[in-house]
Amino acid sequence: MSGPRPVVLSGPSGAGKSTLMKMLMKDHEGVFGFSVSHTTRNPRPGEEDGKDYHFTTREAMQEALERGDFIENAEFSGNMYGTSKAAIEDVKAKNLICILDVDIQGVKRIKETDLDPIYISIQPPSMEILEKRLRDRQTETEESLQKRLEAARVDMELSKEPGVFDVVIINDDLDRAYEELKDILNEEIKKVQEAKS
Ligand SMILES: Nc1nc2c(ncn2[C@@H]2O[C@H](COP(=O)(O)OP(=O)(O)O)[C@@H](O)[C@H]2O)c(=O)[nH]1
Numbered sequence: 001m002s003g004p005r006p007v008v009l010s011g012p013s014g015a016g017k018s019t020l021m022k023m024l025m026k027d028h029e030g031v032f033g034f035s036v037s038h039t040t041r042n043p044r045p046g047e048e049d050g051k052d053y054h055f056t057t058r059e060a061m062q063e064a065l066e067r068g069d070f071i072e073n074a075e076f077s078g079n080m081y082g083t084s085k086a087a088i089e090d091v092k093a094k095n096l097i098c099i100l101d102v103d104i105q106g107v108k109r110i111k112e113t114d115l116d117p118i119y120i121s122i123q124p125p126s127m128e129i130l131e132k133r134l135r136d137r138q139t140e141t142e143e144s145l146q147k148r149l150e151a152a153r154v155d156m157e158l159s160k161e162p163g164v165f166d167v168v169i170i171n172d173d174l175d176r177a178y179e180e181l182k183d184i185l186n187e188e189i190k191k192v193q194e195a196k197s
C-alpha cells in the first residue's frame, strides 16, 4: 500500500505556514506527521531539536548531503535547509499524512522525485502585511528580515506560475484560511481516519 499522499506547504517566511500546520495537527491527532527538516540556523526560543528541526552544523549537513541522505536541500537566508529521506520514512512508516514545510527551491526539487505530494502555497495578503507579521513575530534580526522579504518577493512571483501549486491560499483571515486548507485536505484526512477505525 502506498499510503496517504504527502502535503507540501510552501510560501514566504511569515505567511503563516507553521501557524496553519499546528492548527491542523492539533485538530487531527494521529492523522498528520511532520517531516522534520535539518537546518543550520539557530533555534528560536521554544523550538525543540528533533521536533521543529534537526539543528545541525554546515559541516555535518554537507557530509550528510554527500552521503545522499537528503531528498532535497536549499540555501535560504544564509542557512542550509533540507529534507532527509529518514524524515519522510519516519512519517510514512506510521501511515500518516506527511507534511513538509519547504521553500520554493524545495518545491522544485521535490517535483523531480516520486513523492507526489499535494502542493499548497500559503501567501500573505500583501508585502506590507507580511513585513508587519514578521516584525511582530520578533524572531529575526533586521538583516535576516530583509533577506526574508527579498525571498518573499521571488516566492510571490514564482507561485503565480501556472502548474507550480495545486492551490494557493491567501492567509488574510486566519480562520478562513484554515477552513480552506481543511477543505483541500478533507479527502486525505478521511482516508487516514477510516483506515484507523
Ligand atoms: N527547501 C527546504 N526549505 C525548507 C526546509 N525546511 C524549512 N524550509 C524553508 O526555509 C524557510 C525558512 O524557514 P525558517 O527559518 O523556519 O523560518 P520561517 O519560515 O520564517 O519560520 C521557509 O521558507 C521554510 O519553508 C527544508 O527542509 N527544505
Ligand SMILES: Nc1ncnc2c1ncn2[C@@H]1O[C@H](COP(=O)(O)OP(=O)(O)O)[C@@H](O)[C@H]1O
Pocket: 011, 012, 013, 014, 015, 016, 017, 018, 019, 020, 133, 134, 136, 137, 171, 172, 173, 174, 175
Ligand atoms: N491570518 C493571520 N493574521 C494575523 N497574524 C497571523 C496570521 N497568520 C499567521 N500570523 C502570525 O504571523 C506570524 C508568521 O506566521 P508563521 O506561522 O510563523 O509563518 P511561517 O511559518 O510561514 O513563517 C506569526 O507570528 C503568526 O502568529
